[in-house]
Each structure stands twice: as structure tokens, then as C-alpha cells.
Amino acid sequence: MVAEDPRVGGGRTPGRAAFWNDRDVRAVLYQVLLVLGIGAVAWYLIHNTLANLAARNIATGFGFLGRESGFPIGESLIAYTPANTYLRALLVGLLNTLKVASIGVVLATIWGTLLGVARLSSNWLIRQLASWYVEALRNTPLLLQLFLWYAILQGLPAVRQAFNPLPGIYLSQKGLVFPVIALEPVHAVMAALFVVGIGLSWWWAGRAKAHQNATGQIRPVLLPSLGLIVGLPVIAWLIAGAPFEPDVPVLRGFNFQGGAAISPEFTALLFGLVVYTASYIAEIVRAGIQAVPRGQSEAARALGLPAGRILRLIVLPQALRVIVPPMTSQYLNLTKNSTLAVAIGFPDILSTINTSINQTGQPIECIAIVMVVFLIVSLSISAFMNWYNARIRLIER
């Protein structure tokens, strides 16, 4: 407050406006009013809800989570029967959501990056095809695409007349069935060695970097790392006598025995999410690559860097700064869009919640659970991507 301001002072105590014209008082007043208003609305809604629940005899609380769910779930990563509790049913749904989202994010990134590079290809035809793809998929609703993919998969022949394109691989209304390698004890050892290999290569990369910082000499990193990560498990496998016993599916009655199967619901959802999200990722990747001035790679070439190092040390770090923030929101979108599973019958978290709402009649608790779950998933993804973004950010003086 400026004491000499004649407009503000006007006749009253010099230096102070009337208290209702004081900025600080007003600020407090507005905030108190807002909080009181929100409190009043919240109280009104809660009051109504409680009255409604009492009038309709709806139970409240999360007690239902411990009760027997009584509904079957088509596919599950953990053991589940209708005799299990609602909590376990929701966990099955959550794991299915995470399965679709994690595989989808990886595949969409790969496919989207390829498309983004294709959009910048020097080949006119490839460029055109990629841009038609992007336009067609971005300008139609995802749900429509999912319905179409699912209808196509349902239009496949019945199990008995399944397509058999390669020995052991069957494509039918029940989805894709394919042979897998039967589990052996050595597989656990191989997995452990794989992790050990990653740790060792990390250690080696750190040593090589320290060596380069100290002496300026570059030590090979890529090949030794590959050797450690792939080589160690392979050696263990060979020592165990190279066991290889495929588990081939066989048609028995109305279904397949053995092998592994992917349901049509999962396939349609994953495929739909990947091809749709990839069309957005393609544009992000294209913008990121275009954001790096050509002079950067030309300068690197003039310094005598080989092509691989130009990409890894010069172009990618600059492109990723542009790419990562919008990419984060695409990953979040893909995860949130996976709830469209409910429309084609894949048992994700929302489908199981939907069934639970219908059976228990407790919509408030169920919707609260699913919202909290998604908030946690969304916040974790954005926290991770923010951490990654901070790591690759340009450090300016």
C-alpha cells in the first residue's frame, strides 16, 4: 500500500483503504467464501446421498470387498474362481488393465516411432502411406475402431474349422493359440542370470565411462553387455543339456489343449489401442526429429563422429527433450483408454467394477475405488516420466 496515494486514502485513516477495499482482506474473504461454498455443497450432496441410501436400503462401506464375488472372469494372471472375494476379483481386473497398458505402451512406442520416421522418409510413397494412416486413425473414434477389430475377430471360423496357417498355430473365434516351450527348472536359473547380466553390464558401462573421463579412451560397451545379458543364460541352458520341449496345442472336443492362447477380446483391445495411439506418437516423434536443426548432425559429422554416436549423443538427446512431455500424455491416454475394454468384454478393472456395481448395488464405493486406482496409476506414470524428463533436460548455465 502506498500511503500517499490520494485515491486510496480518500478522507479515511491515511494510508489504509476501507477494509472492504483492502486487497489483503479481500483475498482472505474470497478464499473463505470459496471454502465455505465448497463445504456447503459437499455437505448438501453428502446429506442427500445418505438420505437416498437410507431410503433405498443400500448398504454402505467397503465390507463387500471381503465377500464372495460369485462371478467368473474369463482371463486372469492369478488364480481366481467365483468363490474368491470381490477384492481378488478387482485385483484380477487391475492386473489385466496393467497387462494391456504395459504391453500397449511398448508396442505403440515402437510402431509409432516407425511411423514417425516413415512420415519423414525420403521415399514419397512411404511418406504418403504413413500420413494417410495417421489421418485415418486420428480422425475416427477409438471405440469405433475397437468394435470393428472385435467384429473381425468374431467373424473368424469356429474352433473346429480354425485357420491353421503354421503347424501348431490356430486362429479361431476363441482367439490365437500357439505353441510355447514347456517350463524347465533351468529356466529359473536363466532368468536369474539374465538379471545378473544386466547388473554386470551396468557396472561395466560405469567403469568404461569412468575410464573415458580419466583417459579419453573409449572402451567397447555394447558388445560386452550383449554378451553378458544373452550369453550367460545361453551358457546355463547349454550346460543343462539344451532342453527343448515345445508344448503344442491340440484340438480336443470343442477346445484346444496345451500351448498358450490369446483371447479375441485382449487381441482386439491391444491391437486397437496400439494402432490408435501410434498415430499420435508418430506425430510427436516427427515433431521431435524436426526440432533438431540439421546443422547439429552436420557439425557432429564434421567432428568425425560415426553415425551411431551422432544419433545417440547429438540428435536423440535434443529430440527427446521435445518428445518426452507429449509422449507422457499419450501413455496416460492409452492407459485410460484401456477402460474401453468394458465395451468389448475384456475383464479389465472397469468391467469387474461394473459387474460388482450390478451385484452389490454400491456404486459410490465401487466408482471411488476405480477412480483412486486410476489416479494412482496416472500419478505414477507421470512421476516416472517427470523423473525421466528431468534427467534428459538440457542443463543450462
Added chain:
Amino acid sequence: MSTADLPASPISAAPVMRVGVLRWLRENLFNSWYNALLTLVAVYVLYSVIARFVSWGVIHAVWSGPATACQAAGAGACWAVIGEKYRFILFGRYDYEEQWRPCLMVLLFIGLVGVSSFRQLWGRVLGAAWAVGLIVMAVLMFGGVLGLPYVTTENWGGLPLTLILSVTACVCAFPVGVVLALGRRSHLPAIRSVCVAYIEFVRGVPLVTVLFMASIMFPLLLPPGMNFNKLLRVEIGLILFAAAYLAEIVRGGLQAVAKGQYEAADSLGLSYVQKTTLIVLPQALRIVIPALVNTFIGTFKDTTLVIIVGLFDLLSAAKTALQDPPWRGAYWEVYLFIALIYFGFCFFISKYSQNLEARLRRGVHR
């Protein structure tokens, strides 16, 4: 090419590979061995897809007639399903004799949007035309006056419902979004944290859960006995959802307005409301028009999710049309038909937005 390679004399014609079509082909399709390979593969794939599509969709297609004609051996696309079902797909369960009304409403809407896309026509007259147009559209849809029979919102469906849901959601969400964005940039901690909490909460959950909440939970939140119909409940859900996304876009615009503009407004002694409405918002909103248009396209596509809570939009009507047993196999035809409608709207809007963006950028001198 260095000068030493040039022929001395006489001047000969340019090599045939370096001019005209051949040069273009060489530079754009066959400039390296892998590009040549890619081109050949792409041409082959494109040829086989187009050949199959023409054979299925044109040569062997069944253009009209009963469903049995489509089941004949060797029949391709069953476009007859569109002729049979287009009124149901486009207008849903709207009273059959009255379907000229939603049709007229859609045409009126498209006409107004078309006129509005010419920027030189923006002004009072266009605003008045929209006001009158909206009233006419509402009268056409509801009826109940001027001798038009009343049609309940439960019977609304198809394309008109999709347009009403998405346009209303965007128009109503816009002011809410602007207020939220201003709140998020406020210096008052309580106001800022309320706005941040709302925006982050809504952006963190999927639209489907918001629609679930709107259709199942809203009735529980209201006093007993008071209720409003599902269409309005879902519309409110869409508005609340779109508002959070619009808020973030408007915030981007507010941040892009130079700090000197805020300070200049303060030094002129403008109040907060004057500063915001006269100085800041006009500049901020102009910057974010393209992003706003993209959000509109997103909302337009997102309205398809109302099928999950049982509203009868374009996609829902198409899906229901396919449940008629004789036409069950014609999913490609029906989905392609409505995909073209969605594509038409979204493509037009996005191209218009790109055009507008280019023109607005031309207007700014830096």
C-alpha cells in the same frame, strides 16, 4: 557435380534420368537400394489391398435388395444394409414420421458451421444467426410447439445426438475451463489448490468412469424425489470432463502472454476483471485456438463412449442396427459408413484449424 564434368560443347540434352517424370521417380522413390525395395513392397501391398477392396466393395458388391441377396455365394460388400438401415443409424429411435426434423437440424447446424468457417463473416450478424439457429434446432428436436409433436429425449439418437452432446459439452465447458485456468494461476492459495485438485483429478481418471458417475451416482447425490433425465446427466459429465482439459489449454495461453502485458494493465490501474477480460484473455485465447479445436475433435470422438452408459449415439445406433440377425455379417459396411461420417467432421475441423493457425501466425509480427 563439379564443373569439370560438364560437357564442353556442343550443348547436349540433359540425360533422360535427370528430367521430368523419371527424375522425380528417381529422387522420390528409387534414391537408394532400400528405398527402391520399400517402394516395390509398398506398391505391391497397395495394389493387393486396392484390388481386393474394389473386387469386394464395387465389382461383387450388392447395392440393394433383401439380406438374402448378400448371403449368396460370391457376394462382396453388402451396401444394401446402408439403404435398409441408414435412417435408423442416422436418427436412432426418433419417431419415424418425424425424422425430417433431426435431419433438418443437422443440415442447419452444418450450414451454420460452414458459414462460420469464413472469418470475414465473423461478427454480430453471425452471432444472431447462431442464436436464432440454436432456438430453431431446439424446437425441431423437442417439438411440442407449432403443431410439432413432442419427442422425449429418450428417443433422441444417432448423428443429431452425437452433435448435440459434443457441441453442448464444448460450449458449456469453455467458460468453466477459463475460470479454472484463471483460478490455477491465482495468487490466492485456497483458490489455486481447489482448481489444481479439480483439474488433476479429472485428467487423471478415464472418461468412462466420469460417465459412470454421471449415470449411476448423480441420482444419489440429489434430494429424494428430484431427478433429471439421463441425457442431461451424461451431458454434465461430459462438460465437467472437457472443462479440465480446456483449462489446461487456456492456462498454456495465459502463460504465453508476455509478462509486460500484465504489468502494463496493472500500471494503468485496471481492476482484475478489466485486466483479465480486456488485456489478457483476448491474447491468450487467440494463441490457443488450434489446441481448442483439437480438444473439440477429441470431445466429438469421445461422445462415442456414451454407448457404455446406454445412450443412443451414432455408434450405438450402428451397433444396434447390426444386431438385426439377417444383417449381422455386414459389420465392415456399417462401420465404414459411420467411420466416414466421423472422419468427414474431424478431418474438416482439423484442416480448418491448421488453416486458421497459419493465418493467425501470419498476423503476428515479431
